Amino acid sequence: MASDKLQIALYWGSACGGCDVAVLDTDAFILDVAAAADIRLWPIAVDGKYADIEAMEDGELDLAIYNGAVRNSENERIAKLLRAKSKLLVAFGSCAHLGGIPGLANLTSRDEILSTAYLHNPSLEKGSKTLPLPESGVNGTTLTIPSFYKRVYKLDDVVPVDYYVPGCPPAFDQVQAVLEAVVGGDLPAVGSVVGASDRALCDDCARVKSEKRIKHFYRPWQIMIDPDACLLEQGILCAGPVTRSGCGSRCPSSGIPCRGCYGPLDGVVDQGAKLLSAVTSVIDSTDPEEIDRIIDGLPDFAGFAYRFSMPSSLLQRSVGQ
């Protein structure tokens, strides 16, 4: 069916749904979108079928917004499908952009995940041995389900991506901005991150920064947080310095350290390594034992440093067998 309306599709891969909610969060604006555009696919909100997309001409879609990481064969299949059918493919949110929270699964292995979930989960009935298989025969018929990949990929590991909208989830004003940009047709260079700043979060963070010397790391609940001072200077691990701004510094301003969902800045190839380098550099000690004691205050550092960017890091995953 021909239409002069903007043809768009939204899809969620391996995701929590937060990104879709973020789109809905645009509030009344979403109605303008609905007015200005035909939403051809949006599993969470409208009734569209893969078949309809497959039936399309290549490039029939103007815009495909993909949120979530690529964890299984279906995620990849739809990513490829949308890439083919859409003029623009936007990686929306941390998972599509960097791998996101699901990407933390790369710190362990597929086998461990499956055995934990299907063999050793306390909620399972005794002796259950059922493991999800791509194909399984049930009284004569064969059932197929998407195959569960060895690890999590970010979107551009499987298809070329035109734009990235970072955030977990992206701030709604940016969702709006992106959509308006597309409507207005004024788009930055392909491959760039849109709806975010080129500076670190600290640029927008209202907390007062001074020279940094850290003698002890605390979890946020361990101390009375000074509402005005830089969290890091108070010994609270904050990913702000290694994270793109654009979120409006919502976490730090509410006393919660930045987790880095907007991802690293241009020129930083590995967000976790950079955070490590920056934070350890300002440890206030020259005594190895004391230094060890101080970094004891940073448990599961890999988990924190790569919370949103494991699959986009240099090693992409744990290589332990």
Next chain:
Amino acid sequence: MSFEPKIVGFLCNWCSYTGADLAGTSRIHYAPNVRVIRVMCSARIDPTFVIKALADGADGVLVCGCHPGDCHYSEGNYKTMRRMPLLKRMLADLGIEDERVRLEWVSASEGKRFADIVDDMTERLRELGPSPVKMVLAGDAGER
């Protein structure tokens, strides 16, 4: 033929690199497995470099700086002293064995010490075998 590890060595210009040069001028022989990259100060060594080397296929990474207190830039090596322990902990979580990344203090006069360190590290890595990084990533590329 037995496995020959490739080691990337990051050496500070003033102590360790000079020490390595001294090993040369003193003709102290050591294993040819190390590939040295010179930086002005060990403090320039961004943990990213270490991870990059591993990601690019190094079987081990050796980081050398001036002995604590002797830094040409007075306190650069203390930054290294702070970065490396946490880096090693993080790499352990990422499945990189401890022996693969090593921090040593080598002064400009310790050519022998540098040679011994390289020999020792090479030997340990021979026993440990090739780095898992390449295989695993290659494996992923093959079949998701």
Next chain:
Amino acid sequence: MPEPRTGVFICNCGTNIAKVVDCDAVAEAAMAMPGVVAARSYKYMCSNPGQEMIAQDIADHGLERVVVAACSPRMHEPTFRRAAETAGLNPYLVEMANIREQCSWVHDDSTAATEKAEDMVRAAVMRVARHEPLERLSVDMCPNTLVIGGGIAGLTAALELADAGKLVYLVERQPGLGGNVARVDLTAPYLDSARDMLTDRLTRVVEHRDIDVMVSSELTRLDGFVGNFKAAITVHHDGGSDEERQVDVGSVIVCTGYREFDASRATHLGYGKLPNVITSFEFERMLRLGRIETKEGRLPQYVSVIHCVGSRSEEFHGYCSRVCCMTALKYAHEVKSALPGSYVSDVYVDMHAFGKGCEDFYRRSAEVKTLFLMYGKGEHPVVRKADPSDDCGMLITVDELLSGETIELPADLIILMVGMEPREDAEAVTRLVNISQDKDGWFIESHPKLDPVATTTDGVYIAGACQSPKDIPDSVAQARAAAGRILGKISKGKLEIDAMFAEVDEDRCSGCRMCNEICPYTAIEFDAETRRSQVISALCKACGACVATCPSAAIKAKHFTDEQIFAEIAGVLG
């Protein structure tokens, strides 16, 4: 973008490299490397024909980058940079692969060595492709000098500079000039008068039209960098009024000297409790007044000098204070000549008489029948009041080493040779002028042997006892050395600063201030207005600590950028 046209030059260094590394094979392999348009192996690259070959190839092949695989860059990098420069190529577009010191000289397996050499060359090729042409900075040199401290070192330095027609600001905290030397009577070993030594200098300094003397003054702030410092000085006028002065200087000489050890800390010597136990400086005052007597006004029959008070001890300072031994011998001479009937004894740990004329002085003191008593390091003499029946006022108990006996030595006057200590505000000074202290608190020179008056901060020099205990000749020598260094810099007019320094990309800096604390040279300034950090290039020594620290990759280490090092990593790993 296409890889820049690169030439690779492999030196055989006679046979030094060629006998282990197959240079031709390396050259051949190099030809296959990205951007390489010419690769040669030659006997001696550092020789004139070798350098001409490089220049020629730059012209013939229009080379944009040059890689020289030869000896250590610490050896010949300047040579090959010059060679490139003569051919009109920016010197920073040259990279070396160290295939001699770190390859041919340390390996014997030819295949492995050749393979390694290839990796090293590949790394250099890939690195140099990402090099940028850099220009050395040139800054003006302000011909004025700030001298902190009006002791013998400060006065000497000031005169040296002023006599050369350069303006000197001499800042002295005390109301009067002269420092510790002004408290001394005669000087060892030639027994000439310190007063004479000083007065002539003092008058010249005060009258000199190129010396601006500020007494009762303190340096409160020093900003800027070599050649371009701004110093803030507070002058305390009598009457309590303070005057703030701002002066521009190109160099600073720190001559803050020392303070004497507080003898009352060595409780076993009874200083402060027994009236006739006095410090060397108190005795100097006696000598200057011309009458050696006890507190009771009697002439002492037994005069005892106790060495190493506060020095060379586990308890206080481990170091030797350097001048006390000869001063003590001087006392022997002065006492003997003033009171011929008296008995002088020196209670010491070791006799350090290494200076010019000092051993001879020691011999002469023995000849005037000075009794030398030695005690062990770590032990200490104990002073007590004598009994009325004794023919002396006090008794010194000491385990005498050379006799193995524990003895009691009679004494009427005891002189404690108090050692030297860094001044109480030494640490404050280091922070003001950004130099560092050693474990004992003395200021650290940039090289203990080859650069004893410069510091790790360009343009800041140290002279005299603030660097370590020192006698007058050494202090004077250091002061003149520092002045000489400065005059040399001034005579050049301009200062060249290496192009290798860090640079902040203001469009990326988020003002997180992670880097501020990192810089050992305080070369990083935070601008509170713009909330951005900047690197003062003249202060930067290019260590790169801040670059590795910057979480936004906003700081770039010129000539050691991330890209360059990544390329090198990829290169060595083939």
Next chain:
Amino acid sequence: MAIRANPKLIEELEPYGAEDVMKCYHCGNCSAVCPFSADPYVFPRKPMRYLQMGLEEKLQDQLDPWLCYYCGECSDQCPRDAEPGETMMSLRRWLTARYDWTGISRLFYRSWRWELGAILLVAVLTAIAFTLFGLSQGSLASYDGPNAFLPSSSIHIFDWALAMVLLAFLLSNAARMWWFTMGRDKTLPTSVGSYVRSLWMLPAHFLTQARYGQCERKGPWLTHLALMLSYLTMLVLIMFFLADMAGGPGIDWRVHVFGYLATAGLVISTILFLRNRARKSAPQYRHSHESDWIFLVLILVVALTGILQHILHRSGLDVAANVTYVVHLSLVVPMLALEVPFSKWSHLAYRPLGIYLAKVRATALARSREGDEAAQRGAEPAAPLRAA
């Protein structure tokens, strides 16, 4: 217990010849080159240290100075010209003065005028006494025979009387020496046995001066031995064979041959010594205390007058012989009466005694050390047993 140092002591020692001791900075070269310096007697360094520090008591207890023969090696080796050898020499003089309870020797050593004055006085008195005695009972014209001017029988008695007196002085001083160096020290486990066992050393060293022989330079030893033996021979002849000596005019070779040898020995050795001292030919001759000169000169003139008297008598010039005899005696008497107990000569007793006592002391110390070790061994539990 701390010992009181006395910085003034050195000044007291100066008149005895210790002038350079303060120059010593205790490198220990002297003790290293000395052939006799050995535990428990380490010298010259240690006595020099005691002297510098003025540890009077310690010095008085020292036997070390008597173990030194002043070969001069130490002074040669001394980098500071502190003259260790001379210091030891002056310590011997000082100790001699200390041992002597009369105080005469202190007087002599500190002032040569006193010494010389005393000698002259005694000489004059002796001369007068013997002249009056001679005239009272004989004739100046007859040297021997029934009315001899000075009959050997009476001189013989006089000699013995004098000898007894001297012996008394010497022995009492020797006793004091023993008391200072051994007797006082109650901690010293000496036994009569150890005294007896080493007794042989006294005559042995007295007669041979074997230790002196161990010095590097042999010359001084031979000269010294010659002087000593000649003197001894002469003493024996005079004390026991005076009659035969004085008898004449014929020459009785059985005794006179010894007489001649001894006289020759005396004359030659003293002349040699005098020459050396005059020329300062070796370190031990570089510093001559007045007492050294007086001693040598006295022996020489005694010997010469003796010879002269002998010749005159044999040539029948009895008057001249008798006059010479009186002169001879007036030199002999002060020599024996003053020099032997109170001055340089006394070392003929103190040195062998010193060597002897040193030996006894050393054995005693060794024994007490063994004792301690034994005690320690006893204290230790029997380890091997426990192991078994």
